[in-house]
Amino acid sequence: MIAWWVRHDQRLSDNICWDSARELAEATGQELCAVYAWNHLDQAKGLGGIPRLSPRRTEWIREGLSALGHELESHGVALQHTPGSITDWLRANRPHTLLFSRAVATEERQRESEVNALGIPTRAFWTHTLLTPxxxxxxxxxxxxxxxxxxxxxxxxxxxxxxxxxxxxxxxxxxxxxxxxxxxxxxxxxxxxxxxxxxxxxxxxxxxxxxxxxxxxxxxxxxxxxxxxxxxxxxxxxxxxxxxxxxxxxxxxxxxxxxxxxxxxxxxxxxxxTAGPKLFQKQGFREVPPKNGFNAKAFQRWVDGTTGDEFVDAGMRELAETGFSSNRARQNMASYLIHDLGMDWRHGASYFESQLLDYDPASNWANWAYIAGVGNDPRPVRRFNTAKQASDYDADGAFRARWK
Ligand SMILES: Cc1cc2nc3c(=O)[nH]c(=O)nc-3n(C[C@H](O)[C@H](O)[C@H](O)COP(=O)(O)OP(=O)(O)OC[C@H]3O[C@@H](n4cnc5c(N)ncnc54)[C@H](O)[C@@H]3O)c2cc1C
Structure with a gap:
């Protein structure tokens, strides 16, 4: 069997991993199957016990996989879901070759190392970035x-x-x-x-x-x-x-x-x-000494959209109700948690990880680190004046009224 380990490459067009898997299956006469590993993520907790996958994000992933599954069916290929890890699945199924798309972030790369350690032939491709390394x-x-x-x-x-x-x-x-x-x-x-x-x-x-x-x-x-x-x-x-x-x-x-x-x-x-695990540490990859702490009650008010800052609260409610948020609102919500409430930026990043439909380890954690002043920003502090931002970008109050 030739196996395509479906990761963040859930498409059939312009996907070199899928194209190569089909070609290899044809050339070897092997059956082709696709597999998605959930890694028990739906039960996993991140920093401070925040679930790593909200029900909404889980549903988004399921819907996407269901659409992919239907497309694959029309090519005679079954998409399997495994609740656990890809390595457990590989041990049980021992394919002839495993093809997968490479990832940039630490945990995802760790899984690649675990797969490579099994001694099953693999072929890896870059499908998530514009460029290859x-x-x-x-x-x-x-x-x-x-x-x-x-x-x-x-x-x-x-x-x-x-x-x-x-x-x-x-x-x-x-x-x-x-x-x-x-x-x-x-x-x-x-x-x-x-x-x-x-x-x-x-x-x-x-x-x-x-x-x-x-x-x-x-x-x-x-x-x-x-x-x-x-x-x-x-x-x-x-x-x-x-x-x-x-x-x-x-x-x-x-x-x-x-x-x-x-x-x-x-x-x-x-x-x-390039930053590896340092992307996820409090002092960031620039090793800037951390200044902020944590207050559970204030954090919960931020999560619930009840801080009293109407602009930030509207953004937090939209995020909780829809799983989406504009870039402008994200910047203000992050800045408020870090610079107004004085909290450890990683708690905010973990909450966004749980909620955002578009959660991407690199984009999420690097943007948070940037606003916390421990990432790729030449300025030491990127603090947003949320009252001024509200009057510049929500002058008529429509956004605050919509998510009141
Ligand atoms: C605190 C914080 C957390 C964020 N977390 C994520 C995340 O987990 N996943 C994510 O995709 N984006 C994240 N972003 C970046 C950005 O907010 C979203 O990509 C954007 O709002 C998505 O909406 P859009 O597709 O309409 O973006 P558009 O404005 O239409 O931009 C087009 C594309 O460019 C890319 N892009 C735009 N801005 C950024 C940016 N600042 N950083 C990286 N890529 C960008 C995205 O891929 C986006 O789809 C975060 C930003 C902040 C401030």
Missing amino acids: GEVPGGLDRLPSTFTPFRHRVEREVLSFDLDLPQTAPSDHSPTSSSESFPFHAGEASALARLEAYARNPNGAAVYKTRRNGLLGTEFSTKFSPWLASGALSPQRIWQTCLDLEDELGGSPDVEWIRVELLWREYFQWVAY
Whole structure:
């Protein structure tokens, strides 16, 4: 049997891992199967006993896997779920070869080492990042400590990808307007429909830069992140769609800015890879002495959205009720916990890990470390004045009223 260990690459298009698994199964005449390992994550607790998977995030993952399972069925391939670890599954099933997508963060890499130690032949691929380690300009051992030089280096390389991009995608998966920011479904078909709809909407990609600090509705930003996290959508596909759109529009600073944001994601992936376990420690990977403590009652008020800061509270309620939050709200919620309540940033990062549909170890922990002043920020403190932010970005109070 040839086995595809499904991880954060839950798609069949532009997925070299899936393509290679099929080719190998054909070449060897072996049966092909796919397997997803839950690692008992639904019962696991993180820092301070916070569940690592909220019921909502669990449901998002299940829905995405169910969509993938249906796609695989049409190729005659079964998707198995195992509640435990991939190593237990491998010991029981001993495939001819295991194919999987590489990860950047410590625990996920630890699992790869455990798999490799079993002596089963493996083939590993990079499907979650735009680049492979060898393609990171300047090399990973010289990864800049701040974003801008990384961005400039990558932009000099002029990335483009040769993908089989569909002309149209099914549209019935993608609601066009809603008071909720993320009313979408999991899975590749919904992701592709959203990509197509956002690229084509005159109030979408073409005006992204001017709207990206919005707080309400589906169109103020791309909303690609939950699909990127599960791998239902590849960063290459977004990148190439943006390049094509820029060509079509004769240049567009707005569409170009989506690619800049994707480079933030890319940068944090390689930051996580090079920082290893230090990404998750209180003093961060810059080893800045920690200043903050912890207060259980104040933390619970932050979680419940009852701190008394209406802007922060609205964001926390939206997060708890929907599993999504805009970048602007996330920055304020994180800054408030760290700099106003004086708490250990890792508790906030653990709570976000539990709740966010788009939870990605690199993006989550590196953004928190950044705001805590122990990450990739040349400034020692990145404190947001939440009252000023509310008046700048929620001048009419609509966001606070919606999540009161
Ligand atoms: C405290 C905190 C925690 C965060 N945790 C996560 C997380 O777990 N997963 C996650 O995907 N993003 C995280 N982000 C980054 C960012 O808030 C989300 O990627 C973005 O809000 C998702 O909405 P969107 O897809 O509409 O983004 P858009 O504004 O449309 O951006 C397009 C894409 O660019 C990438 N991107 C944009 N901003 C960032 C950023 N600051 N860091 C990394 N990538 C970025 C994302 O992949 C996003 O989908 C976090 C930010 C903060 C401040």
